[in-house]
Amino acid sequence: MILTIDENSEDLRLDSYLSELYEGISRSKIQTAIKKGKVLVNGTEKKPSYTLKDGDKIEFEDLVEESILKVEPENIPLEVIWEDENMAVINKPSGMLSHPTFIETSGTLVNALLYKYGQNLSDINGEFRRGIVHRLDRNTSGLLMIAKNNKTHEYLANIIKEHTLTKKYHAILVGNYPRDNDVITDPIGRNNLNPKKMAVRPDGRPSVTKLKVIERFGNDATYVELTLVTGRTHQIRVHTSNKRHPVYNDTLYGAGQGKVKTQEQVLQSFYLKFAKPFSAQIIELELKPDEKLEKVLNYFRNRRV
Template sequence: MKEIILECDIDDARIDTWLSSNMEDYSRTYIQRLCQDGNVAVNGEKVKQNFKLKAGDNIVVNVPEPEMLNILAEDIPLDIVYEDEHIIVINKPKGMVVHPAVGNYTGTLVNALMKHCGDSLSDINGVIRPGIVHRIDKDTSGLLVVAKSNKAHEKLSEDLKTHDIRREYIALAEGIIYENNGRIDAPIGRHPVDRKKMSVNLKNGREAITHFTVRERFSTATYLELKLETGRTHQIRVHLSYIDHPIIGDAVYGRKKQRFKTHGQVLHAFRLQFKHPITGEEMQFETDVPDYFQKLVEELRNLK
């Protein structure tokens, strides 16, 4: 059983709504089930999902261990950038899901890692997400680090929380951004209506900061380099949509009518920098621009 302790920062908020904005890995439906099963307490008393919180309330959430599932090791090719006995850095292709979830238990990065690493993956996150320290979306390509030992996993998770793992992305955004660089500072939480989405939420959102630099401007789009200061779910996608320059191909946060067949958002995690969790050595990895991305860049350059 995993125990999560939080303190409410606002008055008159439903506990299921507030928790879904502050526990990004869990849906509102799942949190409601935790309340119904007696796994949520406020100031020592178990509460239901419609309980109204006050600022300063102490909340304890007990999350049951994930069910043991038969996650198969699969012989799926991996683009391995670096590997030692503690960590492995992967260049994930566009279209690959990072870890299994309901209705999707095969073909993921975890399935491939289980084949490649065997028993040499940390088990802190249980059978569903062995070794997974941080994620990138299915249709986002690029670099992520995976823990092979529990000691490495604990240190990397700590560094992630303190923003000591630096992640940089490139993206193609709709429209022309005239500023050469900028900072988007807008809190992100669950969308108030569509609970499968995130949104800028000034009332219940968590701090989210994205820095951007323009690499190149085209007639109808902008080539961006982005740095994450925080790591909220869908952060770059939500922030660029918020400033009315959504990522090309983003079916969730982008334009309803897409001009290009991109099979999802044109977003790539091109640079990853962190200290080795065991040796303390400063490590930096960078990938080439993937073919699907470069092809669209050339297409945009040729548009009049």
């Protein structure tokens, strides 16, 4: 198996990366495999403590039974917002994983994509991430780009890296955000206490989120639009939490469950603007607020009447 490291996995230790990938397999077993030369980075052996870099290619022997690794197509309904011969944009629902893990191999977006598109999906990031160029957290809904071939995958990965793709989100934040417009520039890196979380830290990577207030609900909540200038893992959730206004119901980043119960964070990727692959045509896509957003917005608006 060969996987290419992107900026979301950069700065992780090699053994930590594989531990996340092979969730459920002990760290010591993974470290032993690395020390025995069963894991190569850019064709050479590395220590378990090696820090991954964007673009690194990880080649390794399977650490679990082959039968567990197989990802099956599943007839799961997909809402395709736009597509051509090279790519598609899907409206991923909240609660769906973007791609399988070694613990969950069914019910993901990739299972649905394999059923709909078969082998007409990029495989640059391995079988578990067929077609996946960028990800949305399980409980974040919205627009997600899918590559149908490797050339398009590279094109889309490049416009993400060069920040020529416009991505906007809607969110409800806890409390009354103090500024109508803000640019949050806190650097983001791995959380030292929990490698599955991110945190604002002085030695983190440059991270920029633009925030605009849409509607205020007193001291209870604020409805906002957020534009990602950079695309770090959990960027919006980390930035808003660090400002002491976490995304509503985002229990991982300190919000707690609010009075309106939802499936974790009330966050939607609602807008994409990009140049169509290998064309000068500009594609602009926008979604209406999803079920979670509508539920929480209606609650606060009705309280105000």
